Amino acid sequence: MGEDGERPEVSRFREFLRIRSISGEGPKGVYQTAVDWLTRYVDDLLHLSWETVSPCKGKPILIVKWPGSEPSLPSVVLNSHYDVVPAMQEHWTVDAFAAEKTEEGRIYGRGAQDMKCVCIQYLEAIRRLIERRWQPRRTVYLTFVPDEELGGTEGMGVFLETPQFAALQPIGIALDEGLANPSNAYTVFYGERTPWWLLVKAEGPTGHGSRFIEGTAMAKLVDVCNKALEFRRAQRAELGHSGGCSHAAAKTLGDVTTLNLTMLRGGVTLDGGATYSLNVIPTEAQAGFDVRICARTPPSEFRALIDDWCRAEGVSWSFAPWTTPLHDHYLTSIDRDVNPWWGMFLDAMAHGGVPVEPEIFPAATDSRFLRRIGVAALGFSPMRRTPVLLHEHDEWLHEDVFLEGIDVYERLVEALAGAPRLRTEAAEGGPAEGAAGAAEAPAEGGEAGAGAEL
Numbered sequence: 001m002g003e004d005g006e007r008p009e010v011s012r013f014r015e016f017l018r019i020r021s022i023s024g025e026g027p028k029g030v031y032q033t034a035v036d037w038l039t040r041y042v043d044d045l046l047h048l049s050w051e052t053v054s055p056c057k058g059k060p061i062l063i064v065k066w067p068g069s070e071p072s073l074p075s076v077v078l079n080s081h082y083d084v085v086p087a088m089q090e091h092w093t094v095d096a097f098a099a100e101k102t103e104e105g106r107i108y109g110r111g112a113q114d115m116k117c118v119c120i121q122y123l124e125a126i127r128r129l130i131e132r133r134w135q136p137r138r139t140v141y142l143t144f145v146p147d148e149e150l151g152g153t154e155g156m157g158v159f160l161e162t163p164q165f166a167a168l169q170p171i172g173i174a175l176d177e178g179l180a181n182p183s184n185a186y187t188v189f190y191g192e193r194t195p196w197w198l199l200v201k202a203e204g205p206t207g208h209g210s211r212f213i214e215g216t217a218m219a220k221l222v223d224v225c226n227k228a229l230e231f232r233r234a235q236r237a238e239l240g241h242s243g244g245c246s247h248a249a250a251k252t253l254g255d256v257t258t259l260n261l262t263m264l265r266g267g268v269t270l271d272g273g274a275t276y277s278l279n280v281i282p283t284e285a286q287a288g289f290d291v292r293i294c295a296r297t298p299p300s301e302f303r304a305l306i307d308d309w310c311r312a313e314g315v316s317w318s319f320a321p322w323t324t325p326l327h328d329h330y331l332t333s334i335d336r337d338v339n340p341w342w343g344m345f346l347d348a349m350a351h352g353g354v355p356v357e358p359e360i361f362p363a364a365t366d367s368r369f370l371r372r373i374g375v376a377a378l379g380f381s382p383m384r385r386t387p388v389l390l391h392e393h394d395e396w397l398h399e400d401v402f403l404e405g406i407d408v409y410e411r412l413v414e415a416l417a418g419a420p421r422l423r424t425e426a427a428e429g430g431p432a433e434g435a436a437g438a439a440e441a442p443a444e445g446g447e448a449g450a451g452a453e454l
């Protein structure tokens with residue numbers, strides 16, 4: 001027991017929460033602080049080898065290696081991101097980076113659910129397995145990446161291009177983050193809705209604001225926005241009144257397409273943007289949308305819609321240039337016959353007696369980079385009986401749920417890293433019966449991958 005009778009695992013989790021590793025705006029060098037903290041942890045408690053790689057300056061990726069007894073077998077990758085989204089401190093009832101714990105056992109902090117809990121749970125599960133002298137058959141790699149919250153381009157995205165990533169290959173299965181589940185079950189994600197961040201740009205004539213000028217940039221843009229919002233209303237209706245809570249309705253957020261107007265810009269500005277010339281018709285206006293295309297809708301179908309909306313108004317649209325161009329669906333098969341890892345995952349969970357609900361992740365995680373290159377990836381954060389609080393004010397996780405998650409990973413790592421060669425895996429030099437991993441990425445507009453039940 002640690003201080004105040006607290007379990008040392010919990011104390012370490014709280015310590016990690018105090019590092020302000022906010023993507024984009026943390027204190028200078030804080031990413032390195034987080035990685036240094038993790039490497040000390042590995043040195044002191046796991047005694048495993050590790051290395052860091054920084055394809056983007058100041059954005060280190062930490063790779064920890066636990067060698068398997070049969071290193072030629074495809075590896076098991078446990079991925080987590082150590083960056084967190086900012087906290088609006090004025091809306092929190094506690095300090096977002098103090099990792100306070102209530103008497104009842106709730107641990108408050110930015111990253112408590114997303115996903116510093118998982119970073120520590122992986123480490124603690126492996127610490128326990130090492131302590132009880134369990135040896136993995138397959139090599140296990142822990143990867144800790146930055147910048148997931150910014151889209152992963154300068155984190156997992158660039159990591160894929162490095163020799164350090166090549167060294168993890170072939171990968172059998174990768175685990176990455178999921179979401180809390182308020183019910184008694186865990187949720188596991190085998191795919192994600194595909195994020196499209198769009199910019200619509202309208203142009204038109206100028207003139208005096210007192211006249212009827214036709215075809216203005218603003219009017220055209222508003223027409224496109226109205227069509228987009230109409231589409232949004234229809235999708236909202238399809239979801240029903242549950243608001244995406246997976247337990248009150250048959251449909252979850254992952255089953256419909258969301259669209260939100262998240263940026264509007266226009267107007268002739270004065271004084272560096274402090275005021276506007278409201279009597280001058282602006283010649284340009286822009287809107288930005290966050291769209292998440294559900295797995296049932298081929299991206300080409302959505303593309304046709306937005307093309308229509310824009311063509312009708314004579315305006316243009318483009319993908320936001322700062323996002324990673326992953327615009328297709330990538331799914332991991334949940335057919336045991338196609339993907340034996342799925343069966344192993346389910347069996348290990350069933351062994352623990354906890355129900356599992358497979359779903360499509362409503363947002364985007366680093367899993368999509370892995371699925372895109374054919375790696376089977378499951379999004380899983382072992383948090384049940386817990387409200388979904390990622391990115392919210394007063395994010396918390398109960399210490400008992402955190403501790404239970406370590407037990408879960410212990411079981412999972414034993415099952416996955418202890419797995420003998422699968423029939424879908426080639427013997428050295430020989431052919432395999434078929435790829436186990438992610439279903440083939442469908443061509444633009446194609447169906448969801450083979451074996452994936454939607």
Ligand SMILES: CSCC[C@H](NC=O)C(=O)O
Pocket residue numbers: 148149150151152195197323363364365
């Ligand atoms: C377009 S990539 C964005 C990634 C981000 N991930 C977590 O919130 C998300 O908004 O889903």
Ligand SMILES: [Zn+2]
Pocket residue numbers: 081114115148177
């Ligand atoms: Zn996350």
Ligand SMILES: [Zn+2]
Pocket residue numbers: 085114149390391
């Ligand atoms: Zn997040």
